[in-house]
Amino acid sequence: MVWVNAVVQGLMLGGLYALFACGLSLMFGVMRTVNLAHGDLSVVAAYGSLALVDALGWSPFTTLLIVIPGMAIVGFLLQRVILDRALGVSALAPLLATFGLSIALQNLLLQIDSPDARILPIGSFGIGSWRISSQLSIGWFPLLTLGVAIVVLLAIELFLQRARLGTAMRATRDDAATAQLMGIDTRKMYALAAMLALATVGIAGVFLGMRTTFTPTSGSDYLIFAFEAVVIGGIGSVRGTLAGGLVLGVAQTVGAQINAADPILIGHLVFLTVLVVRPRGLFRSSVLA
């Protein structure tokens, strides 16, 4: 039962990782670039939510109404001010620019707030759980996180597969020059992808803040987890990203049962094993090849 519990908790933790990974997967899928400030931007969203909670007395859930559009605007600005230019400089420039942004954001948060750990208060909902047996109980909040992750990832997959805009986005990814000839405004597609990605980053950040404590430097860890989820699932596959997040979550919680000292290390080792054994990921890309 201990193991069943570990797997169940891992799946729910994996939901959070999948939520983090979704924006990374989307941006790479459309623009072929990696935003190294991804984790830090989610922490910015968590701090933004905290500020709203403190100032207006809202529930963290209500702050999503402002955080999600707010982060979409951040995504638009990120794309137009930094990434568009960086993509024009060289293939490596977006990495360098977003890494610089990551360092600046972390320290800006340190300066505005403090190194102390923060949490978004959700009251009794955060500790409520559905008790199945003495060793297995399912927390309401982790379950909700998993549900939100599944909904968000499937919605993005459907959007890319069915919607006209989604098709245009995939066309931009496949061949930007030809897409442009077909009348697609590729710059707009990039901005839209960044907005969508950052909106999910906002959701991930707020859910992170409700689940556990965060500090200005927490972003790095979640960038790594998000990245591992993407690679385990198979780069470019949104459905794979969901599965990758779940695998990583389970690896960490089951790892905690094996070696309580370092569950994170077990997660990293599972990631490296997948990379060696199945370099294209467990689930070959479906939508975003």
Add this chain to the structure above:
Amino acid sequence: MSAPAAATPDPAGAPLPAPAGSGAGPRVRRSARFGWIAFVVFAVVVGLMALVPVTQSVGNINNLTQLLILIVMGVTWNLLAGYAGLVSIGLQAFIGLGGYVLLELADHNGVQPFLALGLAALICGAAALATSFVVFRLRGGYFAIGTWVVAEVFSLITAQVNSLGGGSGTSLNSLSYLEPLTRLKDVYWAALICAVLALAGVYLLLRTRTGLALTATRDDEDGARSLGVRSVLTRRIAFTVAGIGCGAAGGLYLMSNLDIVPSSAYSVNLSAYMIFIVLIGGVGTIEGPVIGAVVFWYIQLEFASYGAYYLIALGVLAVLMTLVLPGGVAGLIRRFTRVDPFPVGYTLASEEPTSGGAQGP
């Protein structure tokens, strides 16, 4: 170092069509105008630097040791990012490993510390070679983060080894046979030797066929492969050399600071430093990382006490340099002087000597 494209025709690697200065028509040449001046300046600077322990105060020797370590780190990172087209934010894996291997060899196995420094660098090269078989499955941004995961794995494993001090770190004891001042001087000279070796090594590597294959792969991987360049092998060589350089930097860092903790020896901030150095100095130039290291070293000495503001400014500076001045200081100097002091590429020299200027590699 094997020439990767030895068996196949490699136009860029072919012998120079005609020696400089013979006959008419366009010709390809490498040496730039004033090339010899750069070497004289380099030799003089190295000579002056070698005299630092005799002429300077203890504080200056220590500060300049840190500068030399930054130069080694910058030159190494630039080899990957500037010439191999590989941006990594995980080279701290080999910086930390270098420190810990040195510690293990010197403190626990009785190896002479300065010999252990060399061995640690070579072991880090071997570790980098082994690592490349995993991380080379990733590309671009994913390669960058993949190497970071490797650094985290090294850090987490190191923290579990009690004989190495675990998570709370330990100190290097085997240098205590030296007087503090003698130790300071000896470590300084070791750092100077490492910096010169790193610079000369990268410069000479880039002038071989391997170097040419490396830059060809960077510029157009498919094109290079279609001409027979073994691009993966070439990148593996570069990554191995980077491992050696980082191992030496990590060993030197331990020798000069004497304390080592996994969380800072494997810190991603080290990657941030390397990136700042190369961005400021100029990516893809030989002199760039040296200029960048000097600037970064000075900024650190003057402004590190401002803490978070200092790092915010550095982060913003990195963004601005990438977007506005991607060539860095070295690129700026080249644009105005049209001189490439340490040419590693070839330039097309036409009949008019006026257009035979230097251009970036």
